[in-house]
Amino acid sequence: MTVHDLWKNLSKDEIAQRRQAGRDRWQRRWRDGTGRDALQRKQSYKEQKKAQALLDDANQMQDPKAQRIRRDSLTVDTLLTRHLAAKSDRAPKTIEADHHHARGVRNHFGDRLVSTIDTTEIEVWSQRSDIARSSRKKQLEMFRAAIKRGVRDKLIDSDPTDGIVVSLGHKELPHWSSSELMAVIGAAANDREKALLSVLGLMGLRSGEARTLLVGDLSRGQLSVKNSGGDTDTTKTRASRRVLPVLMAVLPLLEQQAGDRPKSDWMFPSPRMPGQAIGKRYVSDAVTRAVARANQSREEPVKRINVHGLRHTFAAIALSEAEADLLSVSRAMGHSRPSITLDQYGHLAPAGLAPLMAKMDELVAGAR
Known part of the structure; x- marks a missing residue:
């Protein structure tokens, strides 16, 4: 790479004309790659x-x-x-x-x-x-x-x-309680959709991660998340590539969904397009169907949220009801930094030190 003065050897009048016209004076030249056959490129600057x-x-x-x-x-x-x-x-x-x-x-x-x-x-x-x-x-x-x-x-x-600092202000992300989530999962139209909603709401996967799961990603009670579903064969970030223990309530649903199919098959195959995974619209429609069916037998209806709201639901339940720590929730959700989890869901974490001290008391009592 080299830098060249485009006005070199010009007369004072010519230089004055170019300066008045705002012409570029300096040019950077380089090659894309190595060797004489590499494409030569150039870019000019005023400074x-x-x-x-x-x-x-x-x-x-x-x-x-x-x-x-x-x-x-x-x-x-x-x-x-x-x-x-x-x-x-x-x-x-x-x-x-x-x-x-x-x-x-x-x-x-x-x-x-x-x-x-x-x-x-x-x-x-x-x-x-x-x-x-x-x-x-x-x-x-x-x-x-x-x-x-x-x-x-x-x-x-x-x-x-x-x-x-640029403050975003607190914006409550739409989510369900655990009872609302279980009511929706229980009202799913079929076993495929029940397993799908469970993976989204009870394990915190992104929609694309769930849609591109393979049968082989389920092994020994664990689920490997390897694909974000974004027209690529990898996850959104390195932290998103993770292995999650499957909840005992979800494991039978996934095992039934996998059956004895080849490991390279989609965990959630499209019912209309053989050989392909379910699409974004299918997941959204599955949520809509389940909410409508759940509300048929409820006095207080479950409010419809979008598909990503199930991921928020996982975080909300884990922090506010299960009293999980932020780092564990961050790892489960595949956030690249715990600060992302803290910014979005920190207000849902257990308040005060009482829960921590109660757990310490339990450990001390057990040790005695």
Whole structure:
């Protein structure tokens, strides 16, 4: 990779004309791959510092002994590029989301030198009202992750995003109680749908994870979650790839569903399209049918929630009724970080220290 001055050898008048017209002066050239047959690419910039920063960045990643990126030329775009490159082994949909959030940061700060940005400017940007809070939060998180990587690699002295928070406010996610969930499962139209709703509501799987389960994923009372159902053969994140002990109430339903079929068969095959798994619409219709049937014999009807609401139901029951700890629930749900579980469901966790001390008393009594 090299940087070239496109105005080199031009007269003063020609340079003045190009500067007045806002023409690009610096050009970065590189090849995609190695060898003489590799495709040659180029990109032009108005500022030399940006082109030079990208060149220095490439030199550093290709040669550990190369001179590190000069601080006075480090741009936000370079930091984001480095961070995204280091996260390129994520699931395709996660990578797509990362690039989307990074684009929001680039649109405002991309060409800026990191050394010229202060905390107040970032905080004002994070509080703008032109997009949703959730999008602003994701963009700030992406910016912060890129900055922290720069601090860790000793390219930046401090983190200007430190202390900035985008509050989403508390929004109660729709879910059922355990009695409502069991009423809906019990009213499922057939054994397939009963097993499906049990996996969603009692084990916390995402809809795509449940739809793409294979018969071979059930083994020795455990269920392996390996696919997110997102047109890929992997899960949403590395943490989403997990092995879950199957509840005793759910195990017979799954064993009956699996039968003696080959391990490569879908656990929930489509009733209309042989050789394919059930689709998104089937899962949604199964919930609708079960709720309608359950409400036929209930004085207080169960409110219809969407399919993802069954995953929220699992978290709510685990934390508020089963008094599970947040870390266990996070691992069961396949969240990439426990903080995600805490942000969404922390208010449902047992309040106070009484439950903890009661369990400690039980342990002490047993030891005596």
